[in-house]
Amino acid sequence: MIAIGFDLDHTLLLDNAVERTIALEMLAQLARSRNVAYDAAAAEAAVDQALVTFRNGKIVLETVLEGFFQGLLGPDESNELEAARFRDVVCERAGEFVRALPGCSELLAALDAAGVRYAALSNGWSPLQEEKARLIGFAAPVYVSERIGLRKPAREAFEFLASHLEYPADQVWYVGDDPIVDCGGALACGMTALWLDWEGRPYPDDVAPPSRRIGSLEELAALVQGQLAGAAKAAK
Ligand SMILES: [Mg+2]
Incomplete structure (x- = not known):
């Protein structure tokens, strides 16, 4: 056997890139709610970089994402909360992608x-x-x-x-x-x-x-x- x-x-x-898609959706929503200009190309490059950093190990996903939100939208206390929400949102919506x-x-x-x-x-x-x-x-x-x-x-x-x-x-x-x-x-x-x-x-x-x-x-x-x-x- x-x-x-x-x-x-x-x-x-x-x-089908569930993490990338949802990170970008969250970022676009946050940009709208904070009245920050949303640069789609910069956001895509930043999320790709963030996911590579995480996949190479050593750093937890939430920390990487908080930096991703902060880098594009500026410092805000909700960056940490949004990063903490990411895993739940991805798991909830995985069925749309997998x-x-x-x-x-x-x-x-x-x-x-x-x-x-x-x-x-x-x-x-x-x-x-x-x-x-x-x-x-x-x-x-x-x-x-x-x-x-x-x-x-x-x-x-x-x-x-x-x-x-x-x-x-x-x-x-x-x-x-x-x-x-x-x-x-x-x-x-x-x-x-x-x-x-x-x-x-x-x-x-x-x-x-x-x-x-x-x-x-x-x-x-x-x-x-x-x-x-x-x-x-x-x-x-
Ligand atoms: Mg494989």
């Missing part, structure tokens, strides 16, 4: 039917990643970097996943779209790294190749069925 670990964004789902990728629900149903153990390992914040998983019907555990204190591609993050799946790393398939963050980390931990290349991008030649390239979640479902059939035959 094998167990499967999944990346979430661009692997099982798209969130879409499962083709073949996702069929794949999850097949894994459930076959009794395959699986979980998600995702860089991001809680509870948004859990909410995104819930919205696509992913009912297995979701290990989010902010909550577990480990970020991909750190080998420790993948070791955490393997130990929570209760499978040795060499019996875990990890499926993700990012050659470095997903495949590099999984390979370093001794997992089978399946690179999901549904967007038809080149794989960088300066990193170790994935164990296997797959073009769709349908292809993954077929691969899992084949693996299970092979294991059943070997057991006879």
